[in-house]
Amino acid sequence: MIAGVDMLTIDKRIAEHFSNVKQVFLYITDRCNLACDYCLYKSHTTFQLHTQEIEAQLAKKLILTFRNMGAVKLSIIGGEPTLYDIENGNRGLFDIISYSKRIGYSYVRMDTNGVFQQCILDDANLMKLDELSFSIDSHDEALNDSCRGHCSLSRALPNLLYAIKRGYHVDVTMCIHRLNSGRDTDSRLMALNTINALYEYGVKRINIHPVLRVGIPRDTWTSHACLEVEEWLLIRKELEEAYECGQFPLEVRIPTRFITDQEHSSNPKYYGYCSVRMGERILIHPDGIIRCCALLIGTPYGIGRYDETSIVWDTSRTNELYGRDLDLWTPCPIQRLDDNSIVPLCISFKPGQGEYVWSKELDWDSRS
Ligand SMILES: C[S@@+](CC[C@H](N)C(=O)[O-])C[C@H]1O[C@@H](n2cnc3c(N)ncnc32)[C@H](O)[C@@H]1O
Ligand code: SF4
Ligand code: SF4
Numbered sequence: 001m002i003a004g005v006d007m008l009t010i011d012k013r014i015a016e017h018f019s020n021v022k023q024v025f026l027y028i029t030d031r032c033n034l035a036c037d038y039c040l041y042k043s044h045t046t047f048q049l050h051t052q053e054i055e056a057q058l059a060k061k062l063i064l065t066f067r068n069m070g071a072v073k074l075s076i077i078g079g080e081p082t083l084y085d086i087e088n089g090n091r092g093l094f095d096i097i098s099y100s101k102r103i104g105y106s107y108v109r110m111d112t113n114g115v116f117q118q119c120i121l122d123d124a125n126l127m128k129l130d131e132l133s134f135s136i137d138s139h140d141e142a143l144n145d146s147c148r149g150h151c152s153l154s155r156a157l158p159n160l161l162y163a164i165k166r167g168y169h170v171d172v173t174m175c176i177h178r179l180n181s182g183r184d185t186d187s188r189l190m191a192l193n194t195i196n197a198l199y200e201y202g203v204k205r206i207n208i209h210p211v212l213r214v215g216i217p218r219d220t221w222t223s224h225a226c227l228e229v230e231e232w233l234l235i236r237k238e239l240e241e242a243y244e245c246g247q248f249p250l251e252v253r254i255p256t257r258f259i260t261d262q263e264h265s266s267n268p269k270y271y272g273y274c275s276v277r278m279g280e281r282i283l284i285h286p287d288g289i290i291r292c293c294a295l296l297i298g299t300p301y302g303i304g305r306y307d308e309t310s311i312v313w314d315t316s317r318t319n320e321l322y323g324r325d326l327d328l329w330t331p332c333p334i335q336r337l338d339d340n341s342i343v344p345l346c347i348s349f350k351p352g353q354g355e356y357v358w359s360k361e362l363d364w365d366s367r368s
Contacts, residue, residue, distance in 0.1 A: 013313040023073035037223040043298035056092040082116035094125035114156025133171040139197035146179040164202040177211040177225035215336025270367040272329030
């Protein structure tokens with residue numbers, strides 16, 4: 001017990017699977033103040049029969065339990081995490097951040113849509129974050145708002161600029177989709193212009209998320225904004241080329257997503273990166289499900305369940321490991337493509353990324 005918080009009892013199989021756990025994603029709330037067209041979390045934000053938030057004391061028990069198992073990185077996410085305990089001036093949110101640092105998480109970050117009262121950035125506990133990541137799809141208002149909603153950029157940008165001024169380490173997650181993937185009058189990808197503009201603002205790093213349909217449940221609620229796989233392959237090539245020839249003065253994390261079967265066979269222990277196989281991350285959701293893979297958000301699939309006292313293994317066929325041979329270094333076993341000439345990789349497979357777990361804990365690039 002640390003600082004008045006009990007740990008939860010853990011099923012032996014959960015403890016075994018997560019014996020190498022490095023990071024926790026705490027989906028602290030299912031509530032959101034935006035309604036982005038493509039939102040992967042849509043089924044949670046639009047419908048929950050019971051619980052929409054993880055109660056603060058329980059959240060602390062969960063992160064303490066996983067810290068004790070070895071987790072060092074914590075991502076606070078949702079839904080929109082800045083809505084957490086908003087009725088009490090976000091005290092619960094600040095308290096969880098402060099607590100996580102106190103119990104030894106060395107890297108604590110939060111994802112936000114940037115739509116919040118600016119004064120929260122002055123809170124001393126929020127300032128303990130090692131990274132604050134804003135979701136911005138374009139520096140161009142029309143392009144950003146096309147999917148993230150009317151006035152979303154004009155509400156988020158002043159907060160992003162103020163966060164930089166206050167000394168936060170500010171990252172941006174940028175979705176690339178049908179509406180912002182076009183070119184300017186010089187035939188340059190609009191995304192490249194956005195990357196440059198964000199750098200000028202003082203953003204430290206950019207995470208690219210292509211919006212795609214890959215034969216998974218969330219395809220059902222991902223909107224018209226999806227890119228075709230071939231479109232992404234062309235955009236990725238252009239982004240990688242721009243990065244390699246030094247056009248970006250900041251780190252840009254570009255997910256590979258798809259390669260040929262031959263490429264995969266040439267080095268399966270590199271391309272076969274899978275957070276589920278490694279048991280390196282735990283996703284905790286307000287619906288009581290513990291998941292390993294983010295592609296299963298919004299489904300009944302997970303690895304276990306938690307309540308106020310314990311974390312138990314899912315013994316049914318909704319266990320995401322059911323029937324899976326974790327010793328095989330396959331492409332991603334969940335995504336399904338129509339095109340047999342390419343195979344899907346893990347959504348987190350981003351060569352050269354400085355991400356804490358990929359680079360510091362696993363040194364994954366050394367396998368390439
Ligand atoms: C689900 S949101 C939760 C945190 C917060 N509400 C936000 O928007 O930053 C987490 C990240 O997922 C991204 N995202 C949402 N839907 C997506 C999709 N269909 N494909 C890829 N990324 C997506 C968002 O842009 C955001 O950067
Ligand atoms: S702000 Fe985040 S959680 Fe909310 S709808 Fe947009 S992507 Fe989804
Ligand atoms: S996306 Fe695929 S490869 Fe990545 S963790 Fe999920 S199942 Fe594994």
